[in-house]
Amino acid sequence: MVLVLGLFLALPIFMALWVSLLDWNGQSNPFTGGEAEFVGLDNYRDLLTQDGLDRTLFATSMRNNAFYVLLTVPLATAAGLGLAMIVNQRLLKARGALRTGFYFPSVTSSIAVSTVFLFLFQGSGAINSLLSWVGVKGPNWLNDPRGVVWAVLGGLGLVDPDHPSAFLAAHDFLGLPFSEWLAGPSVALLTMIFMATWTTSGTFMLIFLAALQNIPRELEEAAALDGVNRRQLLRHVTLPAIRPVLFLVLTLALIGSWQVFDMVYVMGQGSPANTTLTPAYLSYKSAFDNAEFGxxxxIAFILFALILVFVGLQRWLLRERTPKEAKHA
Known part of the structure; x- marks a missing residue:
């Protein structure tokens, strides 16, 4: 087992780390000199500190993915937990059929689901047709680059999306103005967030369901005798009892959300206006489209480090607290 993991996991990671220090076009052996030039940390500097197109695209992909994570992780987790609590009810009829129906999107090919969503969310697709029945004119979902935060605030007359404040326009992070960081996910990205929530909540439902069925019935009966309501039962009994499983689901959701690639590739490859570009797709595009494998x-190792930081932070937040820590929290 150690040999297999070392050969097919550890060794490729170290090989990729070496490639990240090279200027390599993928046409030669990067480990024998040749056409691969050692550039040290230049690839990282171009992405993080050097002004230019590379840093702008990387910052844009990070902004998009950050909004994707902030919305997809809590929505998919909450949806999975909610579905698990529904199908865990002992008096519910057709529980098996409901479990199958809720889980079905998770076992369907993501490419097939993405293709279906392309048809559903076209300007003249089924979603806009349904909205037109209630007098709502839907946007051109997958071709709308507007940030929803600025769009909503602009619609309310609170800001002018086309002319952000001088402070937001003059200050930047990773070469991207604050106004673009605060614009919110684009309408096109919201479509992908909805799809991701729909396809992953079924898997999380099964994980939560297994955890809920392991909670001793005596705990719920004792809580019922104490007169707690459903909200109090969820907060003080259910969530503490499934804390390890909650950490697992949040970790899986966090890692998967930062690595999103397939739906981006199928549903626009970063368009419109790079508002659906993600670091995982940018890494692929840099290497296989632009022949900049270094x-x-x-990009892949920056993303790897970022995931480790967020998983560590999440583990710290969900750690078991002593009574003294819990009181201060």
């Missing part, structure tokens, strides 16, 4: 590997 930069593609550098």
């Amino acid at each position: 930069q593609g590997a550098a």
Whole structure:
């Protein structure tokens, strides 16, 4: 087992780390000199500190993915937990059929689901047709680059999306103005967030369901005798009892959300206006479209480090607290 993991996991990671320090076009052996030039940390500097198109695209992909994570992780987790609590009810009829129906999107090919969503969310697709029945004119979902935060605030007359404040326009992070960081996910990205929530909540439902069925019935009966309502039962009994499983689901959702690639590839490849571009797709594009394998590997390792930081932070937040820590929290 150690040999297999070392050969097919550890060794490729170290090889990719070496590639991230090279200027390599993928046409030669990167480990024998040749056409691969050692550039040290230049690939990382181009992405993080050097002004230019590379940093702008990387910052844009990070902004998009950050909004994707902030919305997809809590929505998919909450949906999975809610579905698990529904199908866990002992008096519910057709529980088996409901479990199958809720889980079905999770076992369907993501490419097939993405293709279906392309048809559903076209300007003249089924979603806009349904909205027209209630007098709502839907947007051109997958071709709308507007940030929803600015669009909503602009619709309310609170801001002018086309002319952000001087402070937001003059200050930037990773070369991207604050106004673009705060614009919110684009309408096109919201479509992908909805799809991701729909396809992953079924898997999380099964994980939560197994955890809920392991909660001793005596705990729920004792809580019922104490007169707690459903909200109190969820907060003080259910969630503490499934804390390890909750950490697992949040970790899986967090890692999967930062690595989103397939739906981006199928549903627009970063368009419109790079508002659906993600680091995972940018890494692929840099390496296989632009023949900059060193930069593609550098993006992958920055993403890897970012995931480790967020998983560590999440583990700290969900750790078991002593009574003294819980009181201060």
